[in-house]
Amino acid sequence: MKKKLLMTLFSVLALGSLVACSSSGSSSKGVTDDNPDKGLEVIGDKITFDGNKLVNEGKPIELEYWTWGETDPVITMAKEYEEIYPNVTIKTVIQPWDDFWTKLPLSLKGKNGPAVFNIHNSKHDLIMPYLEAYDIPVEDLQADFTSVEPHIIDGNVYYTDSVINTGxxxxxxxxxxxxxxxxxxxxxxxxxxxxxxxxxxxxxxxxxxxxxxxxxxxxxxxxxxxxxxxxxxxxxxxxxxxxxxxxxxxxxxxxxxxxxxxxxxxxxxxxxxxxxxxxxxxxxxxxxxxxxxxxxxxxxxxxxxxxxxxxxxxxxxxxxxxDRFNGESTPGINKNQTPEQREVAQDFIRFVLANDKYSKEAALSMASFPTKRSLATDPDILADPVLSVLAPRVERLxxxxxxxxxxxxxxxxxxxxxxxxxxxxxxxxxxxxxxxxxxxxxxxxxxxxxxxxxxxxxx
Structure with missing residues (x-):
């Protein structure tokens, strides 16, 4: 069932020969950002994101984000992050499901693996050795998201549930x-x-x-x-x-x-x-x-x-x-990447988690209830035929x-x-x-x- 969910709702690519595609932000490569005050509002509730700063000191930097699905909502967030920071390029690499889990662990062992990557919790043991903990206080994560508790390891969170699904x-x-x-x-x-x-x-x-x-x-x-x-x-x-x-x-x-x-x-x-x-x-x-x-x-x-x-x-x-539930996971950060890449990756994760759009897009595209508390009574969520049924039961899954x-x-x-x-x-x-x-x-x-x-x- 786990694999069928992923194959159907994440639109896993059928052509094994298609192994990568670049995000639209690739045109920003080589651009320097010298404008820290961008006039942006701070977003988020307990986890907040303030775009009015420079990342990587404004110097050009390129990160890779690996995933197995074209409709992965992180792809949308990467493009929006690039718009805030013209010096940052986040290249999206899409791999078919089986190839993804063969290539990712090998890539993460070295220094050239993706800075950020999609996670499925069924592969926890496989990728846990390569994960860097989120630079976000656990209590802030718990304030904004349900279902954090099972993901706390030695006082840290390396990924959590973006949405949860059940029967x-x-x-x-x-x-x-x-x-x-x-x-x-x-x-x-x-x-x-x-x-x-x-x-x-x-x-x-x-x-x-x-x-x-x-x-x-x-x-x-x-x-x-x-x-x-x-x-x-x-x-x-x-x-x-x-x-x-x-x-x-x-x-x-x-x-x-x-x-x-x-x-x-x-x-x-x-x-x-x-x-x-x-x-x-x-x-x-x-x-x-x-x-x-x-x-x-x-x-x-x-x-x-x-x-x-x-x-x-x-x-x-x-x-x-x-019933039992299972979650779709927030992205992971590669602990073996350079300090510069990891710093930007941490900022990107904060942007993703502070932004309601990420959780909402994931929920509606996957017929799964958002774990973000701010969306529990969102009109679009409650208008969905599946999510409206789940809403009264989420706490008891x-x-x-x-x-x-x-x-x-x-x-x-x-x-x-x-x-x-x-x-x-x-x-x-x-x-x-x-x-x-x-x-x-x-x-x-x-x-x-x-x-x-x-x-x-x-x-």
């Missing part, structure tokens, strides 16, 4: 109306969803021709995590190093999902292996997806008229957490950290064994736990669930 329910409005449903029928509990999904299901004899709810594909591994969190079950054991998959809550939630297909008959394991495509083709009425779904529908299924509603909960009560992929892949295999190979739920989940234990045995993963604001509710 929601996407529904086909046409099929909804055909079933005689209105907005008043939007389900708020899982029992409600069962009943609504039945009304949206169509059969031809014993064969499903329209699924009321479809979780085929990657969905189970993401959905079980949210269901467990809703009931106060953490993904990891108390010491934070071992997966907590084989437990009664997982068994209960997995049975619920199996029963949707085998008892309620609102979908089927045989109704295609890709619930995203099925929804896009108008064959499934409701699916659970993360923010990348917006880009997927826009690019591949523009004819589908869809709506979004919040993922149901077990009861009407506020749960321990509504939990991040366990960038956990090993086995937590998702082994869970997915367990569900496939149950549905396709006839394994008992308990034994399949037990095998999934054993596989996770084996895969995580030599990792240094440490869960960040303890940093969740409401963790004491289950401790």
């Amino acid at each position: 929601n329910m996407y529904y086909n409005k046409t099929l909804w109306e055909e079933a005689g449903l209105t907005e008043a029928d939007i389900p708020t509990t899982w029992d409600d969803l069962r009943e609504v999904a039945k009304k949206l299901t169509k059969m031809d004899g014993d064969k499903i021709t329209q699924a009321g709810f479809n979780y085929n594909g990657e969905t189970y591994s993401a959905l079980y995590q949210g269901l467990n969190y809703q009931k106060g079950e953490l993904l990891f054991t108390e010491d934070g190093t071992v997966a907590n998959f084989d437990n009664q809550t997982t068994i209960e939630n997995t049975k619920f999902m199996v029963d949707l297909y085998e008892v309620d008959k609102v979908g089927s394991k045989d109704f295609g292996d890709d619930s995203t495509m099925s929804f896009g083709n108008g064959q499934s009425a409701i699916v659970y997806k993360w923010g990348w779904m917006v880009g997927e529908l826009a690019s591949k299924y523009p004819e589908i008229e869809y709506g979004v509603f919040a993922t149901p909960t077990p009861t009407a009560d506020v749960p321990f957490a509504y 939990i991040w366990p950290g960038p956990f090993p992929s086995t937590v998702e892949t082994s869970a997915k295999q367990s569900m496939e064994d149950i549905l396709f190979n006839g394994k008992e739920i308990e034994s399949s989940i037990k095998e999934g736990q054993e596989k996770m234990n084996q895969d995580m045995k030599n990792t240094e993963f440490q869960s960040l669930e303890d940093s969740y604001l409401f963790i004491d509710e289950v401790k």
Whole structure:
């Protein structure tokens, strides 16, 4: 899911031969800036940026910013920073996702790597040795941004979340109306969803021709995590190093999902292996997806008229957490670059974080909620169909950290064994736990669930 989000919403380049493009500021190369007082207003709340100064003593300097996406909002900010400082050129280098993570670590080991670069938290261990801490007080970051706490390392922050994303329910409005449903029928509990999904299901004899709810594909591994969190079950054991998959809550939630297909008959394991495509083709009425779904529908299924509603909960009560989230990261600074490059990079990061435009552009382009507190009630944010659903729930979303992929892949295999190979739920989940234990045995993963604001509710 992480990679799909990046591929869809960051418009990863498809042509491997295209490895770089320069920002429009390249024409400023060689220009000296001798005007420190530019008449600019200071921007920002706690983190502020004052452009009325010289950087690099006004002498020409060129930095590189590496990223994997053409729509990365940092690119826009780089161009605006160049307009403030004519002596600064920020050259944007765009690499395809796989090439990016092959070339970046090698480049950062030397003295000629990019001064600033895009980060994905799944690669934390890979790039952490090359990061320089932000020259911004942690308390200022916490004042302006939510979700900073999990990113504090030995009193420093090297990057944090610009936006956060989680799952929601996407529904086909046409099929909804055909079933005689209105907005008043939007389900708020899982029992409600069962009943609504039945009304949206169509059969031809014993064969499903329209699924009321479809979780085929990657969905189970993401959905079980949210269901467990809703009931106060953490993904990891108390010491934070071992997966907590084989437990009664997982068994209960997995049975619920199996029963949707085998008892309620609102979908089927045989109704295609890709619930995203099925929804896009108008064959499934409701699916659970993360923010990348917006880009997927826009690019591949523009004819589908869809709506979004919040993922149901077990009861009407506020749960321990509504779901897991993951964040898109703010840029990193290369600690191996020259002092001059790092000084400008630090100033550029301050410009980015003080500027609401950066967080807002990221939020709207990625269907992800901004962590910047000043945007929590922004009219454009709350007018977005996905972000308006997330807004009331943001505080009750939990991040366990960038956990090993086995937590998702082994869970997915367990569900496939149950549905396709006839394994008992308990034994399949037990095998999934054993596989996770084996895969995580030599990792240094440490869960960040303890940093969740409401963790004491289950401790």
